[in-house]
Amino acid sequence: MFASQSPLKSRLLAAGVHFGISVTIAALAAALVFVVWYPYPYREISGGRELFMIVVAVDVVMGPLLTLAVFNVKKAAKLLRLDLTVIGLLQLVALAYGLWTVFVVRPVHLVFEIDRFRVVHAIEVPKEELGLASAGLATLPLTGPTLLSVREFKDDKERSEMTFEALAGKPLGTRPGFWQRYDQGKSQVLARAKPLDDLKKRFPAQVGEIDAALKSASGGSDKAKPVGYIPMVGRKTFWTVLLDTNTAEVIAFVPIDSF
Incomplete structure (x- = not known):
């Protein structure tokens, strides 16, 4: 040839x-x-x-x-x-x-962290602390992020220590010793969720994008769910998580900084 x-x-x-x-x-x-x-x-x-x-x-x-x-x-x-x-x-x-x-540097967990969701990446997790994680949570997944939440502080001393460490660049969501199943933090998630209408009022130019994300997530279904939102922190950007305010189920994501 x-x-x-x-x-x-x-x-x-x-x-x-x-x-x-x-x-x-x-x-x-x-x-x-x-x-x-x-x-x-x-x-x-x-x-x-x-x-x-x-x-x-x-x-x-x-x-x-x-x-x-x-x-x-x-x-x-x-x-x-x-x-x-x-x-x-x-x-x-x-x-x-x-x-x-x-x-x-892949994302391994999406963690609800007090008043926000945080995308946690493998490189951010202190490997020496993985042994402190609850049963079943001590590994970093290979097939995309899993949904977790962080447990409540044991006392004011722990709260103070973790606050200072977070300010030093070690966010709570990256600490395996604080990870728990997402459903264990359901009440905290729902308490922090804000009404979807508030998001639309704050960002009227993105209403179409919000509605499109919800429609895509529902597969075009007309069955409406009560929807709220919580800000999300990524590596270099901020997005917003849309969730069902009855079940705390994550429904969709929109590229809006809602902090």
Whole structure:
């Protein structure tokens, strides 16, 4: 296939084939990242999309360009195979490093924390404190964030200590010793939820977006649920959680800073 082409055409053809293979591998990696590790809305909230796209763009472009530079049908077959193998290995190493980077900063929990939801990322959790977590909560999930809440403080001393640690950059929601099942904090969640109408009055320009999020979450059903909202803290941005004010069930997310 390559031998019958001119040198330039053979290079372009080889680079094109390499590009197609690279895009296919990148698509599989994207499915892992955006379906398993960063399901919506965390790809937006946790910055996974931007980080992954930078890594993949460099990887997908680098390989084919290197192939374009080194491919030559006049080279000895053994040497050409060696060149392409090295390029392929470089790509795989770069992709593996990129995926590892995305993995270690993945979101692992959505935690209700006193008066807000916090997206907790693997890198934020003190690994030495995982042993303090309640039974069943001492692991960091691999398939997207789980819903948790934080327990109440034992006494004023603990409240004071945790307040100072939070100010020092260790939010309560990232501390395994305070994690509990989401349903155990249901009463606190409902007590903090504010009426949806208040959110719409505060952000009239986003009413359409709020209604669209609720409609999408309900699958177009006309059965209305009583809805409230609570602010949410992400890695670099603030969103809002919409929830059922009867059950505390999380219904939808909207990109609104409602603090």
